[in-house]
Amino acid sequence: MDILYDHPRKLGIITNIEEPTWEDKGIKMPLIPGVIETLDKLKTLHKTKNDDYAGNYGPFFNFDFAEQVSSFFKDSRDRVYAVMIGIKLARLSVVLTKAPNHESVEDTFDDCILYMTIWKSDYMNRNKTPIRELVEKATLRETK
Numbered sequence: 446m447d448i449l450y451d452h453p454r455k456l457g458i459i460t461n462i463e464e465p466t467w468e469d470k471g472i473k474m475p476l477i478p479g480v481i482e483t484l485d486k487l488k489t490l491h492k493t494k495n496d497d498y499a500g501n502y503g504p505f506f507n508f509d510f511a512e513q514v515s516s517f518f519k520d521s522r523d524r525v526y527a528v529m530i531g532i533k534l535a536r537l538s539v540v541l542t543k544a545p546n547h548e549s550v551e552d553t554f555d556d557c558i559l560y561m562t563i564w565k566s567d568y569m570n571r572n573k574t575p576i577r578e579l580v581e582k583a584t585l586r587e588t589k
Contacts, residue, residue, distance in 0.1 A: 506535055526560060
């Protein structure tokens, strides 16, 4: 007995329900509205997106490519950016040779530029010298 799909009355959770279960009526549990339609739409979306990101290189090309790009970075934060950019670079290697199904080639270039700009900003912010250290260095120079 799969308790996830059994009626609460049969499980003894709710005892004051007189309504017959779907099973009592001999009817299979109805599907949740919209689930099958959503999955059918996602099936099509997956196929066309995968064509843009992997092309003829295999279904996981963009992930394999991004993994290789990110492997050159030691800092975990930098690896995150490298993965994002690697996925877009993999997409460019596909859509520069064939018409894309979704976002344009220009959009992919813009995504790369934006990821690089965000990465630069984050890197500079993470690695800037704290004000306290700048003040200490300036104060030490003045007292010597």
